[in-house]
Amino acid sequence: MKEDVKYNDYLKELLEQLPKGAFLTVKDEDKLNTMTIGWGTIGFVWQKPVFVVMVRKSRYTYQLLESAKEFTVSIPLRKELKKELALCGTKSGRELDKFKEGNLTPEPGKVVNTPVIGECDLHYECRVIYQQSMEPALVAENIKKLAYPKGDYHVMYYGEIVACYVKE
Template identity: 35%
Template sequence: MQKKAVRDKMEESKKYGCAEVLMMLKQIKLNELSLNPFTMIGDEWMLISAGDEQKYNMMTAAWGGLGVMWGKSVAAVVIRPTRYTLDFVKAKDHFALNFFDSSFKPVLSYCGSHSGRDVDKEKGTGLTPVFTAQAPYFAQAKLVMVCRKLYQQKLDPGCFLDGSLDAKWYPEKDYHECFVGEIAGVWKSE
């Protein structure tokens, strides 16, 4: 995105309560990261984004994980079948995980309570999308991980060893689709 377009978008985003400063993101090596995934995902939340410049969507997620599998650094996310973002993640080879500072909690709440089927989330949040060949991410993020899908599977209710989890989290039987993606690139605010 050109600098003028980013400045114009940032002026517009002020109307929607976003932080007033665009983070300057720098690509880093994965082993340069020092983070607590339990806090980042479970407490601070993240946006999962997928699609392209023509059409994309993002959703808030508080479930997922980071680790090593099949000799690769990976991220795992789960998406319910009712979520609009699921179609975008399924259709593309990559998705992005976007992490923000605490001033963006209202933005993440908005993205978690509004569907891209019904509203323009970009307009509703003032977030500035950045489009790469792999996946869209957001200029205001403090950390972005672009992931290449390696594995996907719908959660199987027959595999729950603790049946109370099924009863508690899936009363509507709307089992998540799980995606494991290799972390192909990481960008961090300077």
């Protein structure tokens, strides 16, 4: 059963899990992919609850997100899903079906066309309301060295949270 919750009811749990990994999923027509994210944030912008995710232009997910303009974020709370997060963080959806390889279950979203990961407990469904490519000249030098030694910068996607729920 899926119980609707406010977008900020599980912020502590989200922020503790995010550095360990969460699933960012995108569906564009018949193409479906999920990837592991370890960075992101939730806030309130333009009078809307927003989940900001970052995706590099080199990622398969970027291609799908550019067309779909929606995404889901699924957070494992009760199970660690380390093996599944590792697979989705190291393999490309261009080459393999991560759902099949990782035994992950795509479950229909409540509002958006992109599914959530059935093995997770906390889910955010989002529609892109703004996106911004990072401007390399504006990134602090220590962050450039740490995260962008190859110059593969992120695009930041601001997704209005249109549904948030936990599985019981």
